[in-house]
Amino acid sequence: xxxxxxxxxxxxxxxxxxxxxxxxxxxxxxxxxxxxxxxxxxxxxxxxxxxxxxxxxxxxxxxxxxxxxxxxxxxxxxxxxxxxxxxxxxxxxxxxxxxxxxxxxxxxxxxxxxxxxxxxxxxxxxxxxxxxxxxxxxxxxxxxxxxxxxxxxxxxxxxxxxxxxxxxxxxxxxxxxxxxxxxxxxxxxxxxxxxxxxxxxxxxxxxxxxxxxxxxxxxxxxxxxxxxxxxxxxxxxxxxxxxxxxxxxxxxxxxxxxxxxxxxxxxxxxxxxxxxxxxxxxxxxxxxxxxxxxxxxxxxxxxxxxxxxxxxxxxxxxxxxxxxxxxxxxxxxxxxxxxxxxxxxxxxxxxxxxxxxxxxxxxxxxxxxxxxxxxxxxxxxxxxxxxxxxxxxxxxxxxxxxxxxxxxxxxxxxxxxxxxxxxxxxxxxxxxxxxxxxxxxxxxxxxxxxxxxxxxxxxxxxxxxxxxxxxxxxxxxxxxxxxxxxxxxxxxxxxxxxxxxxxxxxxxxxxxxxxxxxxxxxxxxxxxxxxxxxxxxxxxxxxxxxxxxxxxxxxxxxxxxxxxxxxxxxxxxxxxxxxxxxxxxxxxxxxxxxxxxxxxxxxxxxxxxxxxxxxxxxxxxxxxxxxxxxxxxxxxxxxxxxxxxxxxxxxxxxxxxxxxxxxxxxxxxxxxxxxxxxxxxxxxxxxxxxxxxxxxxxxxxxxxxxxxxxxxxxxxxxxxxxxxxxxxxxxxxxxxxxxxxxxxxxxxxx
Numbered sequence: 054x055x056x057x058x059x060x061x062x063x064x065x066x067x068x069x070x071x072x073x074x075x076x077x078x079x080x081x082x083x084x085x086x087x088x089x090x091x092x093x094x095x096x097x098x099x100x101x102x103x104x105x106x107x108x109x110x111x112x113x114x115x116x117x118x119x120x121x122x123x124x125x126x127x128x129x130x131x132x133x134x135x136x137x138x139x140x141x142x143x144x145x146x147x148x149x150x151x152x153x154x155x156x157x158x159x160x161x162x163x164x165x166x167x168x169x170x171x172x173x174x175x176x177x178x179x180x181x182x183x184x185x186x187x188x189x190x191x192x193x194x195x196x197x198x199x200x201x202x203x204x205x206x207x208x209x210x211x212x213x214x215x216x217x218x219x220x221x222x223x224x225x226x227x228x229x230x231x232x233x234x235x236x237x238x239x240x241x242x243x244x245x246x247x248x249x250x251x252x253x254x255x256x257x258x259x260x261x262x263x264x265x266x267x268x269x270x271x272x273x274x275x276x277x278x279x280x281x282x283x284x285x286x287x288x289x290x291x292x293x294x295x296x297x298x299x300x301x302x303x304x305x306x307x308x309x310x311x312x313x314x315x316x317x318x319x320x321x322x323x324x325x326x327x328x329x330x331x332x333x334x335x336x337x338x339x340x341x342x343x344x345x346x347x348x349x350x351x352x353x354x355x356x357x358x359x360x361x362x363x364x365x366x367x368x369x370x371x372x373x374x375x376x377x378x379x380x381x382x383x384x385x386x387x388x389x390x391x392x393x394x395x396x397x398x399x400x401x402x403x404x405x406x407x408x409x410x411x412x413x414x415x416x417x418x419x420x421x422x423x424x425x426x427x428x429x430x431x432x433x434x435x436x437x438x439x440x441x442x443x444x445x446x447x448x449x450x451x452x453x454x455x456x457x458x459x460x461x462x463x464x465x466x467x468x469x470x471x472x473x474x475x476x477x478x479x480x481x482x483x484x485x486x487x488x489x490x491x492x493x494x495x496x497x498x499x500x501x502x503x504x505x506x507x508x509x510x511x512x513x514x515x516x517x518x519x520x521x522x523x524x525x526x527x528x529x530x531x532x533x534x535x536x537x538x539x540x541x542x543x544x545x546x547x548x549x550x551x552x553x554x555x556x557x558x559x560x561x562x563x564x565x566x567x568x569x570x571x572x573x574x575x576x577x578x579x580x581x582x583x584x585x586x587x588x589x590x591x592x593x594x595x596x597x598x599x600x601x602x603x604x605x606x607x608x609x610x611x612x613x614x615x616x617x618x619x620x621x622x623x624x625x626x627x628x629x630x631x632x633x634x635x636x637x638x639x640x641x642x643x644x645x646x647x648x649x650x651x652x653x654x655x656x657x658x659x660x661x662x663x664x665x666x667x668x669x670x671x672x673x674x675x676x677x678x679x680x681x682x683x684x685x686x687x688x689x690x691x692x693x694x695x696x697x698x699x700x701x702x703x704x705x706x707x708x709x710x711x712x713x714x715x716x717x718x719x720x721x722x723x724x725x726x727x728x729x730x731x732x733x734x735x736x737x738x739x740x741x742x743x744x745x746x747x748x749x750x751x752x753x754x755x756x757x758x759x760x761x762x763x764x765x766x767x768x769x770x771x772x773x774x775x776x777x778x779x780x781x782x783x784x785x786x787x788x789x790x791x792x793x794x795x796x797x798x799x800x801x802x803x
Contacts, residue, residue, distance in 0.1 A: 063090050063127050066487045068512075072798030073485060077138050091127065093138065098123035100142035104380040108451060122377055129486045130355075130366075131374045133348040134477070136177045137381055146386035147176035148346060149396075150477075151332030155341035156207075158186050158281055163207055167214050169389055174218040174226035176388045181229035181339065183329035184208060185260065188281040189237035203238050205245050208252060215254035227333040227801070230255045233313065234265045234294065237277045237286050243297050246307050256333055258610065259298055260313035266604060269295045296593075299600065302613050303593040306787075309335060310600065311580075311610035319578065319609075321471040322399055324459035334791060335610045336477050336582035337403055342395035345403050345579075346381045347477045348374055352432065353408030353488045356415040364435065371404065371439040372446075378402035379447055379469055400454040403475025403579055404440050406433070408488035410495050413554070414516050420494045420556050421565040429492070429572035433474075437576040440473035441466070472578035480786070480793030480800050487515075490793070492573055492583060495557045496786045497539030499532050511536050517555055524548070558586040559616065563599045571606035580609040584788050587615040614787045647710035651676055659751065661744040664729030665694040668741055670702075670748035680715050680752075682706035685745065698741045705745070715749055722746035 065073070070090070079088035088096070102119035110118070125131045132138065134150040141148055152173050156166045170180045188194075190203025208230055215226035230252070232242040243259065245252055268275040268291035276285040298308060311331060316338045320328050326340045337345050355367045382400055387393035409429070410420060418425050447469035454460075454471050462468050476492060483490040490496070498517050502510045511532050521527035531546050540557045541547045547555075558566075563585050570583040585599055596613055603611045656673030667688035675681040685702040687695035701722075708718055723746040726739035738744045785792045785799075792801045 063094070063129075065090060065485070069485045069487055072481055076481065076798050077135070077485075079143070094123055094126045096142040097126065097133070097138060100384060101137075101377055101380045104383045107383065118376075121373055125370065125373050125377065128354070129351055129488075130370050131348060131350050131377070132479075132482045132486055133377065133381065134346065135481060137346065137348075140177065141381075141384070145176060146384070147178065147388060148381050148385045149178055149344040149387075150347055151181070151334075151337045151339070152178050152344045152388075152392060153181040153330045153332065153339035153341060155329075156182050156184055156186060158188055163187075163210075167211055170211060170228070171214050171218050172388045173392075174215060178344070178388070179227040179229075179333040181231070181330040181332045182211065183231045183233075183260070185231065185233040185236050185329060186280050189279060189286070190241070192279065192281060203241070204232060204236070205238060205241050208245075208255065212252050212254050226254055228255045229331055229333045229335065230257050231260050231311065231330045232257075233260045234262060235276060235278050237279060239277070239294065240289075240297065243294075243301055243308060246301075246305065256335070257308035258311050258331070258335060259308050260329075261310050261604075263312075263314045265291055265294075266312075295600075296597075299597045300593050303587075303591070303596045303615055303618070305618050306612070306614045309610060309612045311335060311338075312604060312608070315607070316580070316609050321462065321578070322456045322460045325398070325456050331580070331610070334478050334582045335612060336405075336580045337475050338579060338609070339401070340395060340399070342389070342391045343399065343401065344385075344387070344392050344396045345401045345472075345475070346378050346385070347403040347405065347475055348378050349405045349407045349477065349479050349482055349491075350374060350436065351408040351486045351488050352406050353411035353415065356412055360416060362412075362416075362432070367435065368439050371436050372443040374404050375402065375440050375443040375470070375473060376447070378404065379444070398454070398456045399471035400469060401472045401579075402470050403477060404436065404473055405476040405479070405491070405577075406436070406573075407479040407483045407486060407491050409492040410489035411516060417554055419553050420569070421561040426568055426572040429569060430575050433573045433576040437474050437578070441468065444469045444473050474577045475579040476573055476577055476581040476583075478582045478788045478791050478793070480788055480791055481798045484798055490786070490788055492569060492581070493558065493788060494561060495555065497536075497557055498541050498555050499535040500539055501536045514555070517541075517551075520551060521547075524551075558584075559588060563587050563591070563595060563613070564602055567599050567602045567606065567608065567611070570611075571603070571608050574606075574608055582788070583612065585611060585613045586787075587613060589615060589617040591615055647707055648675075648681070648712075650682070650710075654681060657752070659748045661738065661748055662731045662733040663694075663738050663741050663744045664727065664731045665741060668698060668744050670745055672748065672752050680709050682709060683745070683749070685741075694741055698745070701742060701745060715753055719746045719749040719753070723750075 073090050073093070074086050078086045078090070078093055081087050098119050101122055102115050105115045105118050126133075136150055137148040140146055154166045154169050154173075156163060166182065173180050184204035184207065187204040187207060188201045190201060190206070192201040194201055211228060215228055218226050232239060236242070239259070242257070245257060265275050272292050274288040275291045277287050277289060278284065279286050298310065301308060313329070317323070317328050320338075322340070328338045328340060331338045332345070337347070339345060350367070350370055355363045357363050379400065379402060382397060382402070385396075387396065413420055413425055413428075416428075418428065445467050448467040451469060453467055454469060456471065457463060457468065460471060479491045495514060499511055499513045502512050513532055518527070521531070526546055526548065531544070535541055535544055538544070540560055541552050541555050542560050566583065566585040570581050570585070574581050587595060599613065600611055654673045654675065656671055658669050658671040661668045661670055665687065669686040669688070671684040671686075672680065673682045683702050683705040685698040687698060705718055709715065722742045724739060725742040727741070730740070731738045738747065785794050793799070
């Protein structure tokens with residue numbers, strides 16, 4: 054297996070290079086990239102291969118394994134999870150993507166978990182919590198005779214801590230919050246995100262039990278149990294609770310659901326503990342304090358020229374990937390000693406896939422066909438079998454995982470790893486690999502990327518482009534028409550046999566999404582991350598039907614997303630009427646008249662250090678407390694910097710008085726650099742423009758300030774739910790609870 058190179062360099066797309074430079078490659082103190090993609094893969098391969106020295110390998114043998122690992126990644130056949138690519142061989146050295154922390158019913162445990170989560174987020178990981186052990190709201194606290202505020206109240210503390218932590222400037226904090234359906238506060242939990250100002254750093258999932266699901270099927274009541282006393286406190290109608298979950302998921306995608314009893318039936322070490330939570334995207338159930346190292350095989354690389362799957366090459370890749378991931382467990386720098394101990398006790402790894410839609414296209418198989426589901430089971434069954442075979446080889450050479458005696462494998466087969474397979478979201482990894490994401494269908498066959506000065510750049514699926522040019526139906530006009538909708542479904546000029554295989558997420562039914570998820574789940578140790586897409590016109594009944602099918606087919610959880618359901622989504626394909634959701638003509642452009650200045654106005658002035666001297670930024674509010682205008686004054690009179698900052702202030706004031714959201718202004722100015730930066734408390738000030746953006750940002754942190762236009766949401770909601778990327782304004786896809794921008798690699802997993 055050799056790296057695919059062009060002129061001595063790895064063959065990467067423009068988008069892949071852009072994402073790598075922004076988020077993965079080493080930078081110097083001034084933010085300049087000082088590492089090539091080849092050097093990144095070499096750094097990771099060298100670091101992971103060093104583990105072989107612990108097992109008596111010679112330097113020559115270690116070098117051979119390093120080369121094997123390098124080619125594994127540089128060929129884009131396999132990529133480890135983002136923290137491994139970012140941090141292997143570097144000072145931080147934290148290589149795991151997902152963690153689960155316990156939250157017990159005491160102040161010590163709750164705030165200890167807050168502290169531990171902050172350390173994990175700082176190191177680049179995401180955290181999952183079950184809050185099911187916390188006593189319900191209103192329960193008496195014996196030690197103080199006070200009254201408990203309940204799980205949701207404490208979750209806001211975790212949320213605030215996450216907001217304060219920026220994961221090394223490369224990854225944003227993400228949490229999973231889980232509550233059992235039989236907890237007395239379940240109704241408040243289901244509706245927790247009705248208040249858009251809280252829990253914006255959480256994905257929420259309800260842990261559904263088999264008892265509850267049977268009660269739903271039989272239209273019976275079920276018990277709510279106080280976790281502190283173990284006693285039943287009241288009973289609810291299961292169908293009414295299920296309907297509430299369905300309606301909230303239909304409304305904004307949350308809460309998701311996990312089938313907690315099914316997850317625990319597949320717990321490989323039941324004697325070591327019960328699984329109560331998953332990682333932020335739901336695909337990795339873990340015991341308390343466990344972490345997991347994930348990686349994905351790019352299936353698009355295993356279709357031969359004759360249209361057959363290259364099983365021998367896939368087998369080799371699976372073996373090398375298991376070897377790689379097992380080594381990662383050893384070199385990982387864990388954020389907590391307890392996490393290191395729990396992780397090494399079970400040595401769980403999660404090998405998954407990406408490029409599935411691309412493989413189907415190359416094989417001429419429609420994504421939503423029975424043939425595709427059958428192949429999914431066959432491919433994942435092969436990966437599962439081969440991953441277990443090589444884990445067994447490692448066990449013979451290096452020993453079984455320490456909790457082997459407590460595992461379901463005892464006496465059946467030797468294993469180095471308690472689990473070997475997981476299908477995770479591959480948002481940025483699939484951009485780097487230049488393939489479709491995870492097991493998702495295509496997001497779009499073509500779409501528009503808006504670049505500077507209003508220029509439109511059309512991004513086209515490379516497989517479609519090749520086929521269209523080979524068969525002679527390629528044209529600029531055709532691509533423009535496809536980009537309007539993203540799909541070729543109703544596009545004249547595209548042959549029917551091509552339409553048959555180039556299906557997108559919204560061309561297929563939600564039930565087809567579930568069937569594909571279930572097909573993969575049959576041969577996955579852990580769980581499968583998959584977004585079940587619904588059209589905007591789907592009904593809550595459609596969501597309910599998908600949930601029942603997922604339960605019946607053996608899925609371990611479900612994440613749904615109804616197009617346009619999250620507030621202020623900007624559709625990435627087509628033209629949409631904001632009020633009706635119609636894809637037709639755009640509304641007429643309206644002229645804006647800036648608001649008039651009142652006679653009396655109040656504000657604050659902030660001193661900002663810049664490379665040009667002190668900059669005083671004054672932000673004023675109108676009588677209603679809405680941002681109205683901004684003025685600047687340089688400490689040194691006159692000069693170019695003073696005149697430019699004054700001009701910026703005037704334009705900002707005009708924008709504010711014209712109802713432009715302050716956060717949009719702040720994003721446009723943020724990060725603009727000049728030749729003379731400055732350093733101040735809170736970080737680097739790249740320019741006067743950057744200083745003004747930071748002044749606005751700090752002003753906004755005082756509360757949900759806006760411009761008085763009631764149609765705009767508060768700050769957190771806008772960042773959270775906007776369908777356009779907050780970094781670059783590009784298209785955002787929803788995948789497994791994450792928002793992923795394929796333009797710049799921005800991800801947010803809650």
